[in-house]
Amino acid sequence: MSASHLPDPSVIRGLTQRRLGRRDALRMSGLSALGMALAACGVQGQGAKPAASAAPDAVAKFWTGKTKNGHVDFANWPLYMDPKKPELKKFTAETGITVNYQEVIQEMGPWFAKVQPQLAAGQPIGYDLMVITNGIQFSQFRDSGFLAPMDHAKLPNFTKNAAEAYKKTAYDPDNQFSIPWASGITGIAYNPDKIKRPITKLADLWDEAFKGKIGMLSDTQELANFGLLANGVKPADSTADDWEKAAEKLKEQKTKKIVRNYYDQSYIDALGRGEVWIAQAWSGDIFQKNVSEGSNLKFVIPEEGATMWTDNMCIPITAKNPLDAIMLMDFLYQVPISASLAEYINYVCPVPAAQEQIRKDAAAASGEDKDYLESLADSPLLFPTETDYAKLHYYVTFATPSEQQEFQKTFEPIVLG
Amino acid sequence: MNRVKRQLAPYLLILPGSLWLLLFFVVPMFTMLSLSLQEGDVVNGYRFTFHWQTYVDAMEDYRTQLIRSLIYGLIATVVLIVLAFPAAYWIAFYGGRRKSTYLFLLLLPFFVSFVLRTISWKQILADQGPVLSPLRDAGLVPDAFHLLGSPAAVIGGLVYNFLPFMVLPIYVALERIDPRVVEAARDLYANPALAFRKVVFPLALPGVFAGVLMTFVPTTADYVNSEVLGGPETTMIGQVIQKQYLVNSDYPTASALSFVLIAVLLIGVFAYARALGTEDVMKVAAR
Numbered sequence: 031m032s033a034s035h036l037p038d039p040s041v042i043r044g045l046t047q048r049r050l051g052r053r054d055a056l057r058m059s060g061l062s063a064l065g066m067a068l069a070a071c072g073v074q075g076q077g078a079k080p081a082a083s084a085a086p087d088a089v090a091k092f093w094t095g096k097t098k099n100g101h102v103d104f105a106n107w108p109l110y111m112d113p114k115k116p117e118l119k120k121f122t123a124e125t126g127i128t129v130n131y132q133e134v135i136q137e138m139g140p141w142f143a144k145v146q147p148q149l150a151a152g153q154p155i156g157y158d159l160m161v162i163t164n165g166i167q168f169s170q171f172r173d174s175g176f177l178a179p180m181d182h183a184k185l186p187n188f189t190k191n192a193a194e195a196y197k198k199t200a201y202d203p204d205n206q207f208s209i210p211w212a213s214g215i216t217g218i219a220y221n222p223d224k225i226k227r228p229i230t231k232l233a234d235l236w237d238e239a240f241k242g243k244i245g246m247l248s249d250t251q252e253l254a255n256f257g258l259l260a261n262g263v264k265p266a267d268s269t270a271d272d273w274e275k276a277a278e279k280l281k282e283q284k285t286k287k288i289v290r291n292y293y294d295q296s297y298i299d300a301l302g303r304g305e306v307w308i309a310q311a312w313s314g315d316i317f318q319k320n321v322s323e324g325s326n327l328k329f330v331i332p333e334e335g336a337t338m339w340t341d342n343m344c345i346p347i348t349a350k351n352p353l354d355a356i357m358l359m360d361f362l363y364q365v366p367i368s369a370s371l372a373e374y375i376n377y378v379c380p381v382p383a384a385q386e387q388i389r390k391d392a393a394a395a396s397g398e399d400k401d402y403l404e405s406l407a408d409s410p411l412l413f414p415t416e417t418d419y420a421k422l423h424y425y426v427t428f429a430t431p432s433e434q435q436e437f438q439k440t441f442e443p444i445v446l447g
Numbered sequence: 448m449n450r451v452k453r454q455l456a457p458y459l460l461i462l463p464g465s466l467w468l469l470l471f472f473v474v475p476m477f478t479m480l481s482l483s484l485q486e487g488d489v490v491n492g493y494r495f496t497f498h499w500q501t502y503v504d505a506m507e508d509y510r511t512q513l514i515r516s517l518i519y520g521l522i523a524t525v526v527l528i529v530l531a532f533p534a535a536y537w538i539a540f541y542g543g544r545r546k547s548t549y550l551f552l553l554l555l556p557f558f559v560s561f562v563l564r565t566i567s568w569k570q571i572l573a574d575q576g577p578v579l580s581p582l583r584d585a586g587l588v589p590d591a592f593h594l595l596g597s598p599a600a601v602i603g604g605l606v607y608n609f610l611p612f613m614v615l616p617i618y619v620a621l622e623r624i625d626p627r628v629v630e631a632a633r634d635l636y637a638n639p640a641l642a643f644r645k646v647v648f649p650l651a652l653p654g655v656f657a658g659v660l661m662t663f664v665p666t667t668a669d670y671v672n673s674e675v676l677g678g679p680e681t682t683m684i685g686q687v688i689q690k691q692y693l694v695n696s697d698y699p700t701a702s703a704l705s706f707v708l709i710a711v712l713l714i715g716v717f718a719y720a721r722a723l724g725t726e727d728v729m730k731v732a733a734r
Contacts, residue, residue, distance in 0.1 A: 174490050290596065
């Protein structure tokens with residue numbers, strides 16, 4: 031890992047825009063709603079019974095006869111890899127497999143809606159590898175039978191290097207259908223110039239002293255999580271009753287006009303402009319904002335707990351080059367490769383040993399690069415400690431689609447006021 | 448042979464347009480109607496069951512947003528007429544040789560994408576932006592006052608974004624008025640105000656009508672302005688529909704809401720057309 035490979039400040043500045051770009055682009059393309067209706071019409075669902083776990087022979091059935099084709103089509107979110115793609119170049123050099131890397135995933139709901147018709151018809155979607163956030167759509171992909179089962183015999187680096195926490199997740203126990211790309215923490219960010227006391231807990235988001243200066247996320251799952259955690263309920267264990275209570279709590283925050291607005295990634299700009307002083311925030315965004323603009327925002331994991339999300343690499347069941355795809359997945363779990371990715375994307379790295387690697391890289395670097403890498407290696411936002419992990423919870427997981435609809439119906443009226 | 452050709456010609460001429468409408472309007476509308484009556488979820492599939500309950504539920508959940516959209520659309524349209532009429536009038540009667548230049552200047556901002564223009568409004572109306580900062584420094588507004596997230600910001604954005612669609616039709620109507628008609632009114636002892644009221648304004652009405660059609664419908668259905676400039680209590684029906692389609696994959700609710708919106712808009716437009724007189728509508732259509 032050479033220093034020359036670090037992003038220059040303008041690139042890092044661009045990084046803070048990452049999530050803004052992701053969601054806004056599709057949200058604005060209003061016309062596609064019409065096309066969506068046509069596409070959706072007449073498409074049958076797949077999951078007669080939710081396939082939370084794969085049949086025992088599924089792995090063998092899927093992987094038998096699959097051959098290396100020398101090419102992978104990879105669909106990922108924007109700014110999730112150095113634009114020069116050094117990691118992919120190394121992969122091609124080592125294996126001879128070429129990678130067509132496209133930043134086509136902007137938001138989960140629309141991505142699912144886009145590829146669902148082809149997958150349901152058993153047709154390839156043009157990608158062999160895609161990065162899916164654990165959440166409603168992950169379950170939808172899984173329960174529809176759209177994800178290829180992972181053959182762990184082909185994932186030795188993952189087995190060796192991935193943190194244990196990522197091997198027993200609620201959304202994909204034992205990594206039957208996915209392995210993580212990167213994770214992030216949803217916590218609280220605040221501006222210490224405006225707020226004189228330290229913010230430590232979720233209850234601070236209900237403090238009327240900050241009336242009109244608090245920003246919450248418009249994503250129903252993210253919003254609901256904070257309502258649940260504020261009530262002392264772990265999202266993953268929550269019931270419909272808990273949802274009602276959490277919704278009440280969140281409505282109270284809204285009717286008392288404590289919440290200024292419900293934001294997508296634009297919360298980061300609202301924080302920067304001083305429109306809000308405290309906001310529900312994603313860890314990587316705050317770190318990047320501070321690094322790139324010299325802002326002094328604080329990010330805290332609240333006492334009551336926070337949530338963690340994981341973007342996962344999955345192989346669509348209709349992929350043309352699944353073997354090449356799984357080779358790439360495993361390749362990315364080599365410690366130096368994983369460290370190199372983490373140095374660019376600034377989100378939680380699923381490979382603990384990458385921390386040591388980044389320290390080594392820092393020792394080899396000099397000047398600003400050295401400071402930058404050192405701050406990365408010590409950042410709890412890239413490498414949370416055990417205590418941090420203990421406070422982090424995963425999203426609500428839904429047993430049935432109707433449960434998920436009920437959840438949406440409970441929390442949506444808060445955002446769509 | 449030639450006669451057959453001649454008889455067929457009109458049909459051949461309307462064929463491409465009709466096919467286009469059939470393929471990209473009738474078929475999707477039909478599909479959407481079918482979707483709105485289906486039941487199920489995206490994983491297990493939606494089945495057609497004449498599930499009218501979706502309409503009932505959708506109206507129960509999102510009535511507020513629908514009514515709000517109609518009110519915003521109405522206010523925006525009225526403000527547009529008030530702003531656009533004088534501008535169009537001035538360009539048509541006093542623009543002289545520079546008429547096209549003025550029209551071009553009016554259209555110039557619209558060479559920039561709709562979304563970008565709206566986002567720039569976000570900067571202008573920001574708490575620390577060029578509008579509010581001086582007002583706050585001068586003590587004219589309280590510290591906590593803000594524009595972004597308020598209905599005023601959303602309606603302001605709508606008015607700004609749809610201004611040319613009101614100015615142009617009114618301008619076209621005014622521009623066609625023969626100046627001699629106005630002179631005749633003056634010769635018959637009408638003062639300028641009376642001449643305007645009795646001659647110019649009625650002749651401009653078809654333009655206003657066209658302008659209203661071109662602005663009321665899209666402003667009511669718009670979702671970009673409320674998404675970018677709005678707050679927790681300014682959600683418009685377009686936002687709800689796009690969220691149901693593109694985020695929740697809840698196609699029946701989205702389709703049902705779309706149909707209700709189309710129905711309400713059609714009823715509104717027809718009522719308006721009746722009130723204003725169908726003759727004018729025909730005139731507009733004939734132009």
